[in-house]
Every structure is written in C-alpha cells, then in structure tokens.
Amino acid sequence: MPYKAPDDFFENVARKTLYEVKMRDRKSQHTIYLWRSVAVAASLAAVGFLGYFILNRDVKPETQIVVQDSKSAVQPIVGTEVVQPSVDTLPAKKVISQEKVQSAVVKEVPSENMDEILADLTEEELLQMAAMIKTDPFSGEFEQ
C-alpha cells in the first residue's frame, strides 16, 4: 500500500478518543439538565396559568327579574293548567300597557333597566303585575 500514517499517530489515538468520549458525555448531560429545567418551568407556568383562570372563573351572576307577558304566557311542561288571572282580581279599567310589559317580557333584563321600568309603573299596574306573578306557575308563590 502506498499510503503512510504520521509516526506518532497510533500512540495518541486512545488518549484523544477517550477524551472526546468524555467531552460528549458531559455535553449531552448538560443538554439533558437544560431540557429538564425547561420542562419543569413550562409545567409550573401551565399550572399557574390554569389556576389563575379557574380561580377567576367564579363570578356571581346579577339577580335578574323576569316578568311574564300575559299574552305570551309559557305553558308549563307538566301540564298543570295555567290559571289566567280573573277579571275580578284585576283593576277593571286599566291594563298594563303593552310597551311596558314587552320591555319586561320573558327575557333577561338588566337590573338597572328593571328599576327604571318599575319606577315608571303606577300603583294599579304594580297590583296587576303582582296578581300575575301570584298565578305564575313558575314562581314560588303559586297559590292553588
């Protein structure tokens, strides 16, 4: 063979190779420690993030008053008869105006608006509404 190797080449192979092996081992261990630290930090951050959202999620809803429209009275699911308020219980002449009732019909109304609406109602209208609520099957004051 025409090729030649440097004179002291084979004397240094073992030493150089072992050194390189140890260096690579050390580097790979450093890399493992680094990735482990990143993983732990990321997990802690994720847990903190989730905890923050879970704790801030519990907000009490505002109390809402739902007033049922006499025309759009919801039929109860169970099949009990809807008792329409008798004419005797209602003031004879005055009926709650459509506009006022529609604004308070079966939908959620913010409490500030509801206060204004109630303030606008006369005493007769309030009595009408009270009678309606009494006969409302979904309210707790249903009288049989």
Add this chain to the structure above:
Amino acid sequence: MMKDPSTKDKVFLQLIGTYQKPLYWHIRRLVVSHEDAEDILQETFINVYRFADSFKGESRIFTWLYRIATNECTKHFRKNKNWLKKAEAITEKMLSDFSGSDTDNDEVMLVKFQQAILQLPEKQKVVFNLRYYDELSYEEISQITDSSVNTLKTNYHYASEKIKQYLIEHA
C-alpha cells in the same frame, strides 16, 4: 466487560490498542485521506463506547468493529459528495511525486492499483479490500456487510475484472 462501568474505560483502551491499526488501514483504503480516516476512526471508537451494551456476542468483536467502521465510511461518502475528487487528487499527487524521484516502479503500480480500486462502486470496493488486504473469509465479510456469500463472491469477481481492465488501460 465493557458493560461494567468500573472496567469500561480500561477495556475500551485495550480495545483501541488491539484494533486501531487494522481499523485505521481499512478506513484509509476506502477514504484515502489521512485526516478523514482519523476522524472516521475516532467516530468508530466513540460509537463502540456508546453502544457497547448493544453488542450481544453473536458475532466476533472484530466483525462488529469492522461493521461500525464500514458504516461510518458509508456515512462519510454520503455526507461528502466530493470525497472521490479529493481522493483522486491525493493519488495523482502521489504519482507526480513518484515520477520526479528515483522511485521503484512497484510504488507507482501500487498507486495505480489504488486508483483502480477507487473507481469501483462502494460495495465492490469494500468487499475487495476486506478480501484482498484483510484476508477475511466470505463468511466474515458477510457478517460485516450483511450480504450473502454468493453476492460477495460475485462482487469480488467483478471488482477484480474491473481493476485488471483499469490497469491495462492506464499502464
């Protein structure tokens, strides 16, 4: 013994001492450049150290070592597309050095012989070198290259023919 951490380094150094020369020349014949051969030899032994646990003892140690070295050479060929040009440049320089001086014709023939081997496809080159220079049996070469004995015999035959042809043309 390399699986035991307390003796691993000691055994590793012994292994290097025993096999560094045959492995180096096997690699050098394939890649030609001394610097490349040095790097590949080091990578080979580093892999031996890292994957000592994977050696199950089903083959002999030297066939396992040769296999790692040959695989590292293959990686080198794939990574460095210009390795052949570099190798040819080295052999051409050797020829031009010989022509200027009072050298034996045998040295020139040896270089031309190497140039002929360089022209072979990778597999034929490996088989030829292992059979001609390392004098391994076809069974041992089969364990190194993962090829059947018949395929190896065919490869060796074609390699020999191509080398003969090259030397006739470039005499």
